[in-house]
Amino acid sequence: MGSEMSDPGGGGGGVLKLRCSIQNYDWGIRGEESTVSRLFERNSGGRIVPEKPYAEFWMGTHESGPSFVGDRTLKSWVEENPRVLGEKVLEKWGPDLPFLFKVLSVAKALSIQAHPDKELAKTLNKKQPNIYKDPNHKPEMAIAITEFKALCGFVSTKELKxxxxxxxxxxxxxxxxxxxxxxxxxxxxxxxxxxxxxxxxxxxxxxxxxxxxxxxxxxxxxxxxxxxxxxxxxxxxxxxxxxxxxxxxxxxxxxSFFFNYVKLNPGEALHIGANEPHAYISGECIECMATSDNVVRAGLTPKYRDVQTLCSMLTYKQGFPEILQGVPLNPHISRYTPPFDEFEVDRCLLPSGESVVISAVPCSSLLLVVAGTGSLCTGSAAGDTLISEGNVFFVLANTEIKICADKKLQLYRAGVNKKFFEC
Structure with missing residues (x-):
């Protein structure tokens, strides 16, 4: 797999430290009030501009917001070391991460939108590659960091009346x-x-x-x-x-009267399938999705609107969406498992002085530190790696990690859905 496997990112054996990208979309929270801006500053040393919107912090291999291992992209490193993804993942999705991991800081409503299924994504990408850049679907899940508000799915017939x-x-x-x-x-x-x-x-x-x-x-x-x-x-x-x-x-x-108004408390999650209408309104969240940036918009946006495509693609399913609370794996970690093969997310809240083991899984994963300080070690590392807010790590498949908290830690791990490996 090449000599770089040992520790190109300075994160210890089995773990690579990443430098990640941000998006400054107009709807983002401005300046230091944005979690995205603070993560960016601590992750990459970027200076926070007070009047600038900081909307999304991207972790993964998508070319629109790549992560880096040293001075090269994570995508190129993975393509050279494909076995780090895990055998079954490599067989299904090829030499690339099948998911994209994000943090969102939302000050202003995002567009009324939906994401196409795989078949439609291929068609749209072929017809309008400058607008629909990926021939892939984009199911997604949002886990609230703060109170998080969204419109999602059509209201019931009773409410519509x-x-x-x-x-x-x-x-x-x-x-x-x-x-x-x-x-x-x-x-x-x-x-x-x-x-x-x-x-x-x-x-x-x-x-x-x-x-x-x-x-x-x-x-x-x-x-x-x-x-x-x-x-x-x-x-x-x-x-x-x-x-x-x-x-x-x-x-x-x-x-907006046609859609369910959803309010998530911190730690609650919402998953959105292909061809389902939604619009995030305000708040901050962790977001995970299949690796794609396809968005079909039709309202609440200055960007390109494709009303005909949106209205023809929707499922028109009615009723309030399922809210995930997370299933406890142990006293410190809860798992959010949406009905999509590409991803699941673990949330870890670790009090000061406590430690927890993140079990090895048969796929690579991304680990984000949102708050706190502590240390990380793997069985193959020579010593501990200090961790703090803004650190992002690429964890190789089949790597067990021990995390110790100095100051209360809040971490999130994104990986391929465990149910995929049980098929």
Missing amino acids: NVFSNVPEIKELVGLEDANKIMDIKQQDKHEGVKAILRSIFTRLMSADKGKISELVLKLISRLNEESKIRKLNEKEDLVLLLEKQYPSDIGVIS
């Missing part, structure tokens, strides 16, 4: 005939029939004339501001007022 009863601007935008289709849905109606109605109405809403959208968003905001003087607005109405300030006259302001 409430929307059409209480938001006259939506009824005006889609027309009385379509509005009545929603109101006339019966509990015994077949699922596919309800999906067809929802698809038709949502597509009409998202494709509406920009002038009409602008007019009705103003009408909606004016009405809510007036009503707030005589009643307490509900959470979704408060959200709509916030979104309108961030994205004036945007269809996403109105269409």
